Amino acid sequence: MSSAHVFGKSPTILRCSTLGRALDKASKLTVSVQFRMNTSFAVPLIDVGFEVVVCELVKRQLSLTDDIVDTIHAGKKRFRLQRAISELKPQSYECVTCGEYGYCWTYDDTQNCTECYCPKGFDGDCCDQSTPSPGCDSNPCSATETCTDLTNGLYQCTCAEGYTGSDCETEITACINEPCQNGGTCYSSSASNFTCECGYTYSGDNCEKYNDCWGKCQCNYYVCKNGGTCVQETPSAYSCYCGPDYTGNKCQTKLVTTPTTTDTSACDSITCENGGACVIASDGTASCICLSIWQDTYCQKFDNCQVKKMNCQNGGTCYPTGNTTWTCICDCAHSGDRCEEFHDRCTPNPCLWGGTCSNENCTYSCECPPGTSGATCANKVNNCYEDYINVCTTVDYKAVCTDELVGYSCTCSSLYTGPTCTMSIYVWNALQAFGTTDIVGLLEQVVSQPSLISDIIPFVLGQLSTEEQEAMSWDYDDLFLWAAYEKTELTQVDIIKSFDITLGNCFTFNHKNSSTQYYLRTAGKPGGFEALMRVQEAEYPAWIDTAALLIFPHDQGSTIFAESTRYNAAPSKSTTVITNKITYKLLGGVYGKCVKSTTEVESYYYTGSYTTSGCLRACYQDAVNDACNCMDPRYAMPDWATSCSLDSWDCVNNVTTIKGDASEWSSCICPSPCSDVEFESSYALNTFVYYTAQCNYSSTGSCYADYIDAALISVYVPSLTHKVYAESPAMSFNQLISTIGGMGGVFLGISIVTFIEVVMLFILICRAFVCKSVNTLNKANE
Secondary structure, three states, X not given: OOEEEEOOOOOOEEEEOOOOOHHHHOOEEEEEEEEOOOOOOEEEEEEEEOOOOEOHHHHOOEEOOOOOOOEEEEOOEEEEOHHHHHHHXXXXXXXXXXXXXXXXXXXXXXXXXXXXXXXOOOOOOOOOOOOOOOHHHHOOOOOOOEEEEOHHHOEEEEOOOOEEXXXXXXXXXXXXOOOOOOOOEEEEOOOOOEEEEOOOOOEOOOOOEOOOOOOXXXXXXXXXXXXXXXXXXXXXXXXXXXXXXXXXXXXXXXXXXXXXXXXXXXXXXXXXXXXXXXXXXXXXXXXXEOOOOEEOOOOOEEOHHHOHHHOOOOOOEEEEOOOOXXXXXXXXXXXXXXXXXXXXXXXXXXXXXXXXXXXXXXXXXXXXXXXXXXXXXXXXXXXXXXXOEXXXXXXXXXXXXXXXXXXXXXXXXXXXXXXXXXXXXXXXXXXXXXXXXXXXXXXXXXXXXXXXXXXXXXXXXXXXXXXXXXXXXXXHHHHEEEEEEOOEEOOHHHEXXXXXXXXXXXXXXXXXXXXXXXXXXXXXXXXXXXXXXXXXXHHOOOOOOOOOXXXXXXXXXXXXXXXXXXXXXXXXXXXXXXXXEEEEEXXXXXXXXXXXXXXXXXXXXXXXXXXXXXXXXXXXXXXXXXXXXXXXXXXXXXOXXXXXXXXXXXXXHHHHHHHOOHHHOOOOXXXXXXXXXXXXXXXXXXXXXXXXXXXXXXXXXXXXXXXXXXXXXXXXXXXXXXXXXXXXXXXXXXXXXXXXXXXXXXXXXXXXXXXXHHHHHHHXXXXXXXXXXXXXXXXXXX
């Protein structure tokens, strides 16, 4: 047992001399009062005989002033000590050291000790008032064992055969290592045979079998002492494998056997510190037995578990981790720094389906509701599966199905809703905004045919203004990391934003409305357009199959449609488009019908130059307007037109179902444009490695995330020449006359004189014919 002595800072600190042994033996005692000063001294107060001495100063430390009177009772007499105390005028005092074997817990500013911990048998505030009596005086060993006194009150017990332990208190049986696990009770029939009586939730020779594990690996909680090794035998049981000199379930008991030799030379090789004593084991090896507050191989480590304020609760075992640090090893039923918390294995309740949980033998048991069974009531028919398919994840693979006693419930991800998570939340929210039940059939179509979503969304968005739709799409800062032309960085003013009902916001470089016009000056990649853009893949709706940016190489005056020639720029990829301009020109007029202006056709609703596709869509819009009194919101329409809502979905679809494609309508006349420009392109897609170099010197993890979502786009022409395909007449009228005259001269010898003669002959014949007709008429009149 250790004792702690705490010194205060009051002007005077008084302590009594040790009276313990004298109380039983002395009839007269000189009581000395000693004050803590730099030099200790004692003043005899009185020599008196007494039967019972009560000295409060032995029980506790007192801070005294000149007004304090301490009384010593001796029979019926009282002696006042005030005068003697007043004459001493002592000063404050601290321990310079805690004796030879004590340990100082705290120091003051002058490095004097203000709190000492003394080994068992060493008394006094500074562990310097007495020396321990021989350890064997208290007969610590069993009556049949031999006790040998060592230094400083230490002793060694020599155990009889069949016993072990520091005091030979442990009988060596088959149960000494506690082989029964999980709270089983061990019964030993001999030194090598045992049986385990297990709880009803466990079985096996060592009670090691149980289907469910109540917690984590127990080797994380239990520490094997004295170099023992912890091995996880089962999910809920561990074993400590001890060294040759220790035993016990945690290797806490040192094996003591009768020494076979009296040779003490082995002790010459080790030094036991802090008052420890060297002993020789049966194998001739030396080890140290330590005073009560010291431990480790050479007694060099202070056992701070001796400090009362560090006591572990609820049967926990204190384990020092340093001179001032420690930890408590708790049993399986408790936890916390001091094992003060009950380890409730029923919180949270491990019993499923509302089963009742009870704590039992460091584990739990479940009382299951009807229809369930098992250690955690987990055995029942899973209603979440039909024909081995999870009913909640047929569309939403992130959905979670909760099996219930009757039926099931689906917890959808943020992208889906509905009883079985089959309806996209985007579509549902958009359609609910209309507040109509007329679209229930359409909702059912969408569920059975998800591809309809891409056609339905424009009908929903078409009810919004262009400004509202444009605000829903991405802006320049959302997409562009940088853009460059001819290796010169561009600014936002060089990229013109426009809006398309199907494509959303489009960003065009070298737009016809741009304040700066760029011309081709250099062929190859150095003279082309490059951009590093975010794909924003995480924001794509669930019905979009491919996450990519669309690249449309086109002429300034051309109109872009969703079906126009385009190339996908995928995230974390480098996309290269090598393109060349091709111009087509038609003669028109007598050589065939072509259109130079949009005013030459009956209807045209797109901006930009005339295209056949734009004309056909205008015919389609007119037919939809005639049938439904509104126009299809997926395509361009005039300002006076009304956008069809979802209520007109069937009407709009019936237009092409009944009439067919607009290109086959006799009422829709859409000739080819007299002049058209297209771009003939080749396309390459490579793994995007640019971000690696960019991020090698970045300390933030977001660098890679930004580039993984990015696409590197390059568009350039291989040469500055381009192709022109133009119609020309096979032969003009002048060429026809010249050819006829030339051929006639060659084959008929016709000349200009002959030609004049032929003309004159023709005139004379006509004249003769006219004259004959006149004469005939005159005769008839006569």
